[in-house]
Amino acid sequence: MKSVSLILCVTVIAGSTAAADDPRPFAVRVVDSETGRGVPLIELETTDHIRRYTDSAGYVAFDEPGSMDRLVFFHVRGHGYEYPRDGFGYRGKALLTKPGAEEVLVVERRNIARRLYRVTGSGIYAESLRLGKPVPIGEPLLNAQVTGSDSVVTIIAGDRLLWFWGDTNRPGYPLGNFHVPHAVSTLPGAGGLDPGLGVDLLYEVDAQGFAKSSARMPGEGPTWIFGLASLPSKAEKADRKILASYVKVRPPMEIYRRGACAYDPESRSFQPKTVFPIEASVHPDGHPFHVVVAGTEYLYFANGYPFIRVPATVEDYLDLGRYEAFTPLRSGSKAEALDVERDEDGRAVWGWKRNAPALTPKAQQRLVRSGRLAAEDALLALRDVETGKPILGHNGSVYWNEFTRSWLMIISEEFGTSMLGEVWLAEAESPLGPWVYARKIVSHDAYSFYNPKQHPYFSSEGGRIVRFEGTYTMSFSGNSHPTPRYEYNQIMYEVDLGDPRLDLPRPVRGLAPWGDRVGFHALPRPRRGSIAVYRKGDRLVLEPPATASQPIFHALPAGDSSPATRLLEEVEVNGRVEYRLVDRSDHAICRVWIHPLRVEIPLLEKGEPARVDPTTGRR
16 A cells, blocks of 8 residues: 555656646736737736736736646636626636646626726736747836836827826835936837837936936925926927926925926926916916917816916916916915805806916815805716716816817716726817716726826827826725736726717707707717607707708607606797706607706817817917
């Protein structure tokens, strides 16, 4: 019996040694069921809690000692993606971890947006390289010693894109670069990498090879920059300068200085131009875009809602006295004492005003709750298109989109299903809105994803495919388990605006009793379950009249129960046809989305975006 046991023992040891002698990892690739593309940031966890995360190609290279050449169960999870449950409710699969073999796991995407790749940080394609797989970018492991970077701002300069980040980490020490590291990439149209595959970043580096500072402004503490814009001077239109606003920060998160700086192409760094009064009501911020309104070219600043603007010249950018905010507050109002301007009927007066702050969503919320602003006079009214639930917008960006022929906002939500990990998409006919109905496109579970930045120069298919990135971090989330390599880095997503779920309701005008005012919102395109509504004289009908075959909008059937909608009913008032929104009716035509605002957006604010490039301002 002892000899048999010894033979069995030797056989097991020999088998294990043979597996250990094979240096090749076992490959697992996680792919999107719809696109077949590898999905980054999917966690594979074994029953003994070994965790691995897919790289930007969706690969994991698994070679855990003692776990090779045997069945290993992997729990599969990832923000916005799901693996099917088995009979016991587990989302995962047991795989034979044979060295050199490869298995594919297919996940269903729950997010509308698709996760593409990581832009910054270490090991972007580390798993793929370990498996001998091809990778699309030139620096797939550790570019300029950058292991983590906060939010990005960008600007086009010729055929290149300039990239500037916030605080940036390195491998050699817990403290990194706090003065705006920067890089360049070649634009896709000039021979750069397809942005659907990745971005080839060429960093400016210091003597140690670490990403170099570009904006070391006077004063202690980190430097952050915003409001990056390419502008002409009044005297010489052809002489364009790249300007940015900057802030200096000291603990705990106090901004104690603001100013403006100009980019010097020769030194590839920003030089200070002016200091702004710290108590100023408005200042350049966020991600600007250009638009012509009534013959004047403006720079609008979107850090969420684009409610600050200035004429688009160098001189105006540097002069805070030229800035305007679209606000209900009186000129001279301060952040600590918001004074609402009212007309003779007691309604809030919204308009472009100098020396007055723009309302943030939180500030408007406080005014409404305190009774100083009527709910119907609140202009920041973003809400879920399905439920009507209000959305407290945080930061984001706005650009013109040719595919939808509308202004497109991609914005993060504060205090949603996570603290700061939800991203929403909304459309409007004007930079000012009305921004009402939005659809969630990205959700992160107990993790933050803030400051989403659209890249309009990375859009494709006539603007149908829109790409954006944001900062992925456990900060503010309550999560104490940072995702290796991904933590505090930029992740790129893309969204297909042709997705029927993104057919968002738009304002409808021209019906009695509303006239030129917005009466309600309805769908511009058909979607599953919708009905077409036509105009016949001054009436709405559901059958196309002989004189007009195109519907004026699409709506939900009257029998639908969507909580964000109401019934549209036709009535006769003093011999003429009018429409009204009601909760119950036996004669309703359809269901449409309510218009919750009585604030009217100035028609001139529709602007002329086609005349000005949304990223450079060039005609």
